[in-house]
Amino acid sequence: MQRLTKIKFKILTLNVDSVDDKPYKSVSRHFRCMSSTPTILEERATSSLLQVRNLTIDYVSIDGSVRVLEDVSISVDTSEVVGIVGESGSGKTTLGLSILGLLDRPPAKVRRGEIIFDGETDLLRLDDHKFEKLRGGHLSIVLQESVEALNPVYKVGFQLLEALEAASKREKKSFNRESAKREVLRLLEELCVSQPSMVLDKYPHELSGGMRKRVAIAMAILQKPKLLVLDEPTTGLDAYVQSRLLTLLRQLNREYGVAMLIVTHDLPLAATICDRIYVMYAGRILEEGEAKAVLNSPKHPYTKALVSAIPQGFVDAPPLDVPPGEPPDLKRLPKGCKFAPRCPKKTSLCEAFEPLLLGSHTGRVRCWLYSDDKNT
Amino acid sequence: MEAIQAVLGAGCTPMTRILEVENLSVHFKVGGLSLLVKPPSVKAVDGVSFYINEGETLGLAGETGSGKSTIAKVLVGLYKPTSGRIRFMGREIRFDHRGDITFLRRNIGIVFQDPVSSLNPRLRVRDIIREALVAAGVDRKEHDEKIAQIVPLVGLRPSSLNSYPRQLSGGEKQRVSLARALVVPKKLLILDEPTSSLDVSVQAQVLNTLRRLKSELGLSYLFITHDLNVLKYMSNRVCVMFYGKLVESGPTKSVINQPKHPYTQELVANLLRRSESGSVVIREHQPSFEGCIYKRICPYVMSECSQTHPPLYHVGEEHSVACYLSKAGILAQ
Numbered sequence: 001m002q003r004l005t006k007i008k009f010k011i012l013t014l015n016v017d018s019v020d021d022k023p024y025k026s027v028s029r030h031f032r033c034m035s036s037t038p039t040i041l042e043e044r045a046t047s048s049l050l051q052v053r054n055l056t057i058d059y060v061s062i063d064g065s066v067r068v069l070e071d072v073s074i075s076v077d078t079s080e081v082v083g084i085v086g087e088s089g090s091g092k093t094t095l096g097l098s099i100l101g102l103l104d105r106p107p108a109k110v111r112r113g114e115i116i117f118d119g120e121t122d123l124l125r126l127d128d129h130k131f132e133k134l135r136g137g138h139l140s141i142v143l144q145e146s147v148e149a150l151n152p153v154y155k156v157g158f159q160l161l162e163a164l165e166a167a168s169k170r171e172k173k174s175f176n177r178e179s180a181k182r183e184v185l186r187l188l189e190e191l192c193v194s195q196p197s198m199v200l201d202k203y204p205h206e207l208s209g210g211m212r213k214r215v216a217i218a219m220a221i222l223q224k225p226k227l228l229v230l231d232e233p234t235t236g237l238d239a240y241v242q243s244r245l246l247t248l249l250r251q252l253n254r255e256y257g258v259a260m261l262i263v264t265h266d267l268p269l270a271a272t273i274c275d276r277i278y279v280m281y282a283g284r285i286l287e288e289g290e291a292k293a294v295l296n297s298p299k300h301p302y303t304k305a306l307v308s309a310i311p312q313g314f315v316d317a318p319p320l321d322v323p324p325g326e327p328p329d330l331k332r333l334p335k336g337c338k339f340a341p342r343c344p345k346k347t348s349l350c351e352a353f354e355p356l357l358l359g360s361h362t363g364r365v366r367c368w369l370y371s372d373d374k375n376t
Numbered sequence: 377m378e379a380i381q382a383v384l385g386a387g388c389t390p391m392t393r394i395l396e397v398e399n400l401s402v403h404f405k406v407g408g409l410s411l412l413v414k415p416p417s418v419k420a421v422d423g424v425s426f427y428i429n430e431g432e433t434l435g436l437a438g439e440t441g442s443g444k445s446t447i448a449k450v451l452v453g454l455y456k457p458t459s460g461r462i463r464f465m466g467r468e469i470r471f472d473h474r475g476d477i478t479f480l481r482r483n484i485g486i487v488f489q490d491p492v493s494s495l496n497p498r499l500r501v502r503d504i505i506r507e508a509l510v511a512a513g514v515d516r517k518e519h520d521e522k523i524a525q526i527v528p529l530v531g532l533r534p535s536s537l538n539s540y541p542r543q544l545s546g547g548e549k550q551r552v553s554l555a556r557a558l559v560v561p562k563k564l565l566i567l568d569e570p571t572s573s574l575d576v577s578v579q580a581q582v583l584n585t586l587r588r589l590k591s592e593l594g595l596s597y598l599f600i601t602h603d604l605n606v607l608k609y610m611s612n613r614v615c616v617m618f619y620g621k622l623v624e625s626g627p628t629k630s631v632i633n634q635p636k637h638p639y640t641q642e643l644v645a646n647l648l649r650r651s652e653s654g655s656v657v658i659r660e661h662q663p664s665f666e667g668c669i670y671k672r673i674c675p676y677v678m679s680e681c682s683q684t685h686p687p688l689y690h691v692g693e694e695h696s697v698a699c700y701l702s703k704a705g706i707l708a709q
Contacts, residue, residue: 087575087576087577087578088546088575208440210440238439238440238602239439239602239604239643239646240439240642240646243646265575265576266576267576305577306576306577308580309576309577309579309580310576310580310605311580311583311605311606311608311609311610312605312609313608313609314608314609314628314629314632315433315608315609315610315611315612315628317609319584319587319588320580320581320583320584320609322577322580322581322584323577324581326545326547326548326575326577326578327545327575327577
C-alpha cells in the first residue's frame with residue numbers, strides 16, 4: 001500500500017509541474033480528486049494475480065525514441081478475464097508482450113514501472129533463466145501470428161504432447177503418452193478441428209492459418225497456466241470457430257480458474273467474454289470499466305466512436321458516425337488529450353492538457369468531460 | 377470499341393441485370409500424379425447461379441473455403457470456369473475469347489482483401505494508379521487529370537500520391553486499391569473482404585466512402601465478406617454459400633430476419649449472440665459429399681437429404697433456399 005501511495009505522489013508532482021501556473025479550475029479539481037477517490041488499483045491490490053503499474057515503454061531507434069506505452073496501469077485478478085481493446089498502434093500488443101518478457105530490448109526500453117505477477121515477482125527485473133521457468137508454466141501466451149508459436153521442424157502432435165509433458169512434470173504428475181494423446185485429441189475436437197488425428201501428424205506449414213491458430217491455442221490451454229495472454233485470438237477464424245473458441249475459453253476460466261488477458265481490436269467480442277475492459281489509444285488507457293458497461297454506455301468519446309463504428313442497420317441505414325482521421329502517429333502526438341484532434345467534443349482545454357484517468361471503482365475515464373462530476 | 381459502346385448502351389437501361397451467372401462451376405484438379413487415373417478434383421464452386429441488378433449491392437457470405445473468392449476471380453478472368461454461363465452487360469462471356477476477358481476487366485474492377493500484397497511496393501501511389509490507365513489504353517496526356525479526379529473521390533490526400541505503399545496506413549492503402557480500380561470508369565466493382573484487415577473506425581470510414589461512391593458513380597457492387605454486420609449494412613440482396621454451393625439467396629432484410637436454411641440460421645444466431653451474448657450450440661462444419669451438402673451438420677436432417685442436394689425453392693419474394701424443409705415453396709429453377 002505504501003508503495004502505491006508513493007507512486008501516486010510521483011504522478012501528482014509530475015503533472016502538477018507541467019501545469020504549474022495555469023488557472024484552469026477543473027485542472028486543480030481534477031488533481032484534488034486524485035487523492036480522495038480510491039482507484040481500482042488500490043481496491044484490487046490484495047487479490048490481483050497480475051499488476052502492471054505505471055508502465056512506460058519507449059522504442060528507441062536511430063530516428064529517435066517513440067513512446068508506445070505511457071503510464072499504463074492494469075490489474076488482472078485471479079480467475080478474471082480482462083480485455084485490452086484498441087486499434088493498431090495503440091500499444092496493446094506491446095503491453096501483452098511486455099508481460100511475457102517477449103519484448104526485444106532494445107529497441108524497447110522500459111522507462112518506468114513494474115509488473116507484479118503472483119504477488120511478488122517483478123517480471124521486468126526477472127532474469128532470462130527464471131523467466132523461462134515461468135513462461136509456458138504459470139504464464140502462457142497465444143501470439144497473433146500463430147506461425148511464430150510453432151516449431152517448423154517438428155510435427156504438430158509432438159509439440160502438443162511436449163507441452164502437456166512439461167505441464168505434468170511441473171505438477172509432478174506421471175505422464176502417460178496414451179492418455180495425453182487422448183486429451184490432446186479431445187481438445188482439438190472441441191476447437192472444431194475435423195480430423196484431429198490427421199492434424200497431429202502434420203508439420204505446421206501443412207496447416208491453414210486458422211488451423212495453426214487453433215493448434216497454438218490448444219498448446220497454450222494444455223499447459224493450464226494461471227494467466228493466459230491471448231493476442232487477437234480470433235483473427236483469421238471463421239465465425240463459428242470464433243464462438244466455439246470463446247465458449248471454450250469461458251469454460252477454461254470457470255473450471256480451472258485460468259485468468260486471461262485478451263488483447264483485441266474487437267470491442268463487442270471483448271464484451272462477450274471479458275469481465276472488465278481497458279480501452280487503449282496512443283499508448284494510454286482512455287477508459288476502464290465493467291465489460292457490459294463499456295459496450296452499452298461508453299463514456300469516452302473514443303470508446304463511443306468505437307461502438308458507433310460497428311455497422312448495425314440494413315442498407316438503408318444512415319452513414320456510420322465515425323470521427324475523421326486515423327489512429328495517431330506516435331512520433332507526432334498532440335500536446336493535450338491524444339484523441340483531441342479527432343474528438344467531436346474537444347475544447348481548448350483538451351488541446352492544452354492531457355486529462356488523467358479518473359473515476360470510481362465502477363469505471364475510470366481519461367477525459368475532461370468527466371473530470372467535474374466525478375468529484376461531486 | 378464502338379461495338380462495345382453499342383452493347384453498353386443497349387444492355388444498361390435502369391434496373392436491368394448487369395450480371396447474370398448461371399450454374400457456374402469451378403473445379404480444381406488436385407494431385408493427379410498418375411496418367412492412368414483421372415485426378416480427383418475439388419469443387420470450389422458448384423452450380424451457383426445469381427444476378428446483380430444495376431446500381432445494386434449483392435453480398436456474398438460464407439466462411440473460409442466456401443468459394444466466395446473463386447467467384448470473384450472468375451468474374452475478372454483470373455480463373456476459367458469449368459462450366460456455366462456468364463452474361464455481363466448483355467454480352468455472353470466466352471472465357472477462351474481474349475476480347476471477352478478484356479471486356480470483363482475493362483468494366484469490372486476488383487479490390488482485394490490484403491492491401492499490402494495487392495500493391496506493388498516499388499511503385500509510388502501515382503504510378504500504381506497510372507498502371508490501370510495504361511492497361512486500359514488511356515491517352516497519356518489524360519493520365520494526370522484522371523488521377524487528380526479520382527484521388528479526392530476515394531478520400532485520399534493528394535500528397536500521398538508521391539508516397540510508397542509502405543508509407544501509408546492500412547485504410548489509405550485500401551483507398552489506393554479503390555482508386556486504382558475506379559480510375560477507369562467501371563460498371564461493377566468486386567470487393568473481396570475490403571475491410572477485414574482494417575481497424576474498426578477505419579473500416580467504418582471506408583464503408584461510408586464505398587456507399588457514397590456507389591451513388592456518385594452509379595456503380596454496382598459484389599461485396600464479399602464473412603462479417604454479417606458489414607454484409608447487412610452494405611447489401612441489398614445476399615447470397616449465402618456453403619462449401620461451393622449456394623444455400624440461400626434473397627433480399628438482405630428477408631434473409632437476415634427470416635433465415636430459412638439451417639446454416640443461415642446458425643450464422644444469424646451467431647450474429648445475435650455477439651450482440652446479446654447468449655449462447656448458441658455450434659457444430660463442427662464438415663461438408664457432406666453425398667446428398668445435401670449440409671447433411672452432416674444439419675439438426676433437421678431427413679431421409680430425403682441423403683439422396684441429392686436440394687434444388688432452390690422459392691420461399692418469398694426473390695428469396696430462395698436450397699433445403700427440403702422449404703419444399704412447400706415453388707421450385708426456383
